[in-house]
Amino acid sequence: MLKKPRILVVGSFMMDLIASTRRAPAEGETVIGLSFRTAPGGKGANQAVQCARLGAAVTMVGRVGADDFGRRMVSAVSAAGVDVSHVTVDENEASGVGHITLEVSEHDARNRITVCPGANYTLTAEHISWLKDEIGSFDIVLMQLELPMEITETVARWAHEAGVPVMLNPAPAAPLSDELLSNVTFLSPNEHEAALISGRRIDVSDGVNEDDLKAVADWFAQRGVKKLIVTMGENGAAAADPDGISRTASVRMQNVTDTTAAGDSFVASFCTGLTAGLSEGDALSFASHAAAITVTRMGAIPSLPDVGEVQALMRKRGFGAFDPAQLDALK
Numbered sequence: 001m002l003k004k005p006r007i008l009v010v011g012s013f014m015m016d017l018i019a020s021t022r023r024a025p026a027e028g029e030t031v032i033g034l035s036f037r038t039a040p041g042g043k044g045a046n047q048a049v050q051c052a053r054l055g056a057a058v059t060m061v062g063r064v065g066a067d068d069f070g071r072r073m074v075s076a077v078s079a080a081g082v083d084v085s086h087v088t089v090d091e092n093e094a095s096g097v098g099h100i101t102l103e104v105s106e107h108d109a110r111n112r113i114t115v116c117p118g119a120n121y122t123l124t125a126e127h128i129s130w131l132k133d134e135i136g137s138f139d140i141v142l143m144q145l146e147l148p149m150e151i152t153e154t155v156a157r158w159a160h161e162a163g164v165p166v167m168l169n170p171a172p173a174a175p176l177s178d179e180l181l182s183n184v185t186f187l188s189p190n191e192h193e194a195a196l197i198s199g200r201r202i203d204v205s206d207g208v209n210e211d212d213l214k215a216v217a218d219w220f221a222q223r224g225v226k227k228l229i230v231t232m233g234e235n236g237a238a239a240a241d242p243d244g245i246s247r248t249a250s251v252r253m254q255n256v257t258d259t260t261a262a263g264d265s266f267v268a269s270f271c272t273g274l275t276a277g278l279s280e281g282d283a284l285s286f287a288s289h290a291a292a293i294t295v296t297r298m299g300a301i302p303s304l305p306d307v308g309e310v311q312a313l314m315r316k317r318g319f320g321a322f323d324p325a326q327l328d329a330l331k
Helices: 043-053 068-079 118-122 131-137 149-162 178-182 191-198 210-222 262-276 280-294 307-316 324-330
Strands: 006-010 014-021 035-041 057-065 083-090 097-104 109-116 140-143 166-168 227-231 237-241 244-248
Touching: 006 043, 006 131, 006 149, 006 262, 014 068, 035 043, 035 068, 043 057, 043 068, 043 140, 043 262, 057 068, 057 118, 068 083, 083 118, 131 149, 140 149, 140 262, 149 166, 149 178, 166 262, 191 210, 191 227, 210 227, 210 237, 210 244, 227 262, 237 280, 244 280, 262 280, 262 324, 280 307, 307 324
Parallel strands: 006 057, 006 140, 014 097, 057 083, 140 166
Antiparallel strands: 014 035, 097 109, 227 237, 237 244
């Protein structure tokens, strides 16, 4: 029987500024775009909302500016059912923004993202001090790399000391200390982030190069990573631990509209499924179905599905590893 998990997300808020175009401009070039829109996002906010829409009880810690973007983002996260009482406001710094260039073709869309952290980078140890005593009440902690590294390292250490699993989504990619990795239970980069951090490229030009994948997994294992989950877009995901490497296929959708929050959907769905009571393999499959829905919609938070939608896709695609009716416990 699945349970409703308690999940803590310590992460970022970013207002996404999305320009869609048939072709991204080259250096020194200007192109005419197709459309422009704003959408609340940020990797932390995206993951918190996805967990909540899938039935988890979610608390988010983060920081925004005292501006319209900040108010809109906190409102969107709160509307999804996330506890935002520990989100603080910086009166002097603007809210973070993500500038997204979305290159659109007939059946696909590829993004390029520039993040300006703004108020996210003014989160301090004082703002999170309450967590040291309270972190043990959560089933898992989710973090990313859009906050000051010292905050991520501190929360990971407190969670580890309290025996709470930590999922770190190392995006955007940055050097990771051995101390941080020793306190992380799950590390989930995409193939580009894994390459930037490890210095070892995974060739996915003609399917996944298994030797590359093993080299990357070995590098992270030598750094003390307990469980590595590499997401690879249409090539699915790979999970590596001391027992070896297992693969989870992607769920292909006919029309891809916007891939912006797909990784966040995947990571959050995996954590929700796992802490609700699914096996790791089933949680990865659950995450693949959730992320598949996300890429068919525009925007970050607006694209994230609820548990009923994921169940419907699983049934439509004939998923049989477990009965999707079990997920009713999360509604």
